[in-house]
């Protein structure tokens with residue numbers, strides 16, 4: 001299991017498109033788990049994205065209120081809230097991108113793997129519905145443990161005959177966001193100029209920030225690189241402990257999820273050279289090594 005780079009398959013004839021609403025195609029995005037700690041700010045950020053024309057907010061509870069609230073923001077997309085399994089079909093039909101932050105977050109003392117029993121079942125059910133109602137959508141898996149929920153989704157899609165490895169992503173953008181922030185602080189460079197590729201998975205030592213490839217170059221000493229690597233790997237735990245039982249990262253995760261979804265939409269729209277790290281099962285032969 002390792003991380004791949006999501007690239008747009010841009011045809012030569014496709015123009016780089018900006019954000020002018022008149023020129024961008026219609027795109028439907030669904031957020032599953034939209035009433036949660038990540039779901040709500042993510043819904044707002046996707047409402048602010050001019051590449052989205054329809055925004056479907058699905059949860060097992062509380063989405064009518066979230067949808068009514070977000071729908072008043074004066075941006076392009078039309079917002080609809082869907083609540084309960086009976087409305088999942090409507091939420092998913094016609095989707096181009098489905099973002100899944102549904103499931104329980106961890107508390108201090110837990111690992112992401114401790115969430116497996118509950119979240120595996122949630123993700124399995126949602127992916128079965130995706131296979132049925134929007135089999136061509138890009139799926140941005142956010143629910144933890146991402147290292148396991150992505151393979152679960154892949155198996156559900158394989159069983160349904162809809163699996164496309166290029167369309168299933170484990171959202172690891174928060175590791176990139178953290179690596180960029182921590183590196184900029186240590187290297188004393190403008191964070192807006194920083195790029196740090198992060199490969200691997202999304203738990204502990206499977207998170208591999210490549211500070212040797214970071215730009216702008218800073219020639220940090222080995223001990224600084226080690227400390228930055230550890231802080232990036234432990235970033236989720238840092239937030240879980242600071243929240244002291246009230247959940248895990250939500251705001252920074254919503255930001256990261258919105259960045260990754262925006263990259264997906266740009267890729268679908270044919271924008272060239274869109275590059276974001278994500279967990280992918282694209283190269284299964286590497287799993288055997």
Ligand SMILES: NC(=O)C1=CN([C@@H]2O[C@H](COP(=O)(O)OP(=O)(O)OC[C@H]3O[C@@H](n4cnc5c(N)ncnc54)[C@H](O)[C@@H]3O)[C@@H](O)[C@H]2O)C=CC1
Nearest residue numbers: 033035036037038059060102103104105142143144174253
């Ligand atoms: N990939 C990453 O980098 C990160 C992943 N996470 C993960 O994201 C997940 C969500 O975290 P939070 O939003 O903080 O949790 P939360 O508990 O605040 O929200 C989760 C939402 O999922 C909903 N939900 C539960 N079962 C559902 C189902 N069957 N269908 C649709 N919605 C359902 C709940 O009603 C709730 O509104 C957790 O598993 C957490 O570990 C959190 C931070 C970063």
Ligand SMILES: O=C([O-])CC(=O)C(=O)O
Nearest residue numbers: 106174235236237248249
């Ligand atoms: O640590 C957690 O449980 C949530 C998460 O994945 C992160 O913040 O990276």
